[in-house]
Amino acid sequence: MYHIEEAANMLKLLGDKTRLTIMAILNEADCCVCELVELLQMSQPAISQHLRKLKDNGLVKETKRAQWVFYSLNKKHEFYPMMQSIFAYLLDPKEHIRQLKEKGMRIQCE
Amino acid sequence: MYHIEEAANMLKLLGDKTRLTIMAILNEADCCVCELVELLQMSQPAISQHLRKLKDNGLVKETKRAQWVFYSLNKKHEFYPMMQSIFAYLLDPKEHIRQLKEKGMRIQCE
DNA sequence: TGTTTATATAAGTATATAATTATATAATAA
DNA sequence: TTATTATATAATTATATACTTATATAAACA
Numbered sequence: 001m002y003h004i005e006e007a008a009n010m011l012k013l014l015g016d017k018t019r020l021t022i023m024a025i026l027n028e029a030d031c032c033v034c035e036l037v038e039l040l041q042m043s044q045p046a047i048s049q050h051l052r053k054l055k056d057n058g059l060v061k062e063t064k065r066a067q068w069v070f071y072s073l074n075k076k077h078e079f080y081p082m083m084q085s086i087f088a089y090l091l092d093p094k095e096h097i098r099q100l101k102e103k104g105m106r107i108q109c110e
Numbered sequence: 111m112y113h114i115e116e117a118a119n120m121l122k123l124l125g126d127k128t129r130l131t132i133m134a135i136l137n138e139a140d141c142c143v144c145e146l147v148e149l150l151q152m153s154q155p156a157i158s159q160h161l162r163k164l165k166d167n168g169l170v171k172e173t174k175r176a177q178w179v180f181y182s183l184n185k186k187h188e189f190y191p192m193m194q195s196i197f198a199y200l201l202d203p204k205e206h207i208r209q210l211k212e213k214g215m216r217i218q219c220e
Numbered sequence: 221t222g223t224t225t226a227t228a229t230a231a232g233t234a235t236a237t238a239a240t241t242a243t244a245t246a247a248t249a250a
Numbered sequence: 251t252t253a254t255t256a257t258a259t260a261a262t263t264a265t266a267t268a269c270t271t272a273t274a275t276a277a278a279c280a
Contacts, residue, residue, distance in 0.1 A: 004134065007200050008127040015122030016238085017115050024114065033257060046239060048258055067247045067256050082199040089192040090117050126268085143227060156269060158228055177226050177277045 010079045013057055014086065018042065019050050023073070026060060027087050032068040059083075120189045123167055124196065128152065129160050133183070136170060137197050140182040169193075 014020050021040060025031055036047050051071055054060045058077050063070045074080065124130050131150060135141055146157050161181055164170045168187050173180045184190065 004131055004200065005127050007196075008125055008130040010125075011121050011130065011196070012125030015118055015120075015125040017118040018238085020118040020121065021114055034255090043240070044257070045241085045259080049238075052258080064247095064257095069257060082196065085195045085199070086117075086121070086192065089195070090114065128268085144225090153270070154227070155229080155271085159268075162228080174227095174277095179227060 007079070007082070010057070010059075010082070013054065013059065014083070016050070018046070019054060020090075022047075022050060022054065022071075023059070023083065024087060024090060026071055026073050027084075030063075030070045030072040032070045034068070036071075117189070117192075120167070120169075120192070123164065123169065124193070126160070128156070129164060130200075132157075132160060132164065132181075133169070133193065134197060134200060136181060136183050137194075140173075140180045142178040142180050144178070146181075 014023065018040060022036055025036065025039065033044065033047055033051065036051075037044050040047065051060065051062075055062060055071075058074055059079070060071045061074045063072070073083075077083075124133060128150060132146055135146065135149065143154065143157055143161065146161075147154050150157065161170065161172075165172060165181075168184055169189070170181045171184045173182070183193075187193075
């Protein structure tokens with residue numbers, strides 16, 4: 001049971017097309033920044049700034065591996081269950097992976 | 111299964127403390143503007159403007175009765191099931207009604 | 221009728237947000 | 251070492267947002 005203000009803040013974070021898409025993608029596979037840049041066809045700083053916002057609010061975690069930074073959902077987050085039920089309405093769970101492959105993109109950078 | 115852009119737009123509407131609270135209250139009982147004004151301790155124009163936004167996006171309906179305008183959730187809205195699952199995480203379903211009564215407020219204006 | 225009550229809307233303002241551009245950092249590769 | 255690649259961050263700008271104040275509308279009531 002969440003406080004309404006925290007919940008509103010979390011919903012606001014998801015209430016942006018770019019961030020919701022990022023979260024939907026990460027819900028299927030961890031991903032590095034460059035993949036998100038290509039997938040979403042947006043500039044690298046724009047993606048990084050959205051990721052920072054998600055990270056600052058604890059919704060995603062980052063792992064550095066070689067020259068890449070991989071992002072993943074923070075499954076320990078208080079709102080993770082609520083997000084999952086949103087994703088359940090939202091997603092064809094295979095859709096983003098399919099989209100990735102259609103564009104000839106690997107799922108992992110390395 | 112919703113398009114991600116429409117879903118983001120809907121989540122943005124819910125991603126405001128005032129609107130999320132209004133939706134949570136309406137999920138428990140239809141309500142007129144003056145009650146929302148007292149409950150949320152905000153100005154009448156501020157409340158009306160949030161209600162208009164919710165109405166323009168089809169999330170709530172209005173019914174005029176005497177001098178009051180009652181608002182209610184639009185249960186036919188495409189996103190109504192998703193909102194319900196959000197509310198399920200969000201709410202102690204009796205909390206807002208209790209809060210209403212504590213303030214000596216009637217649930218219906220008339 | 222004129223007054224009050226409930227609500228909506230318009231105009232203005234302050235703040236928040238998302239993007240771009242330019243630059244910094246850090247790791248890898250040549 | 252220098253160049254390249256991946257990422258982050260700062261500064262700027264344009265737009266969106268939420269509020270206030272003032273006003274309009276419409277119903278009820280004296």
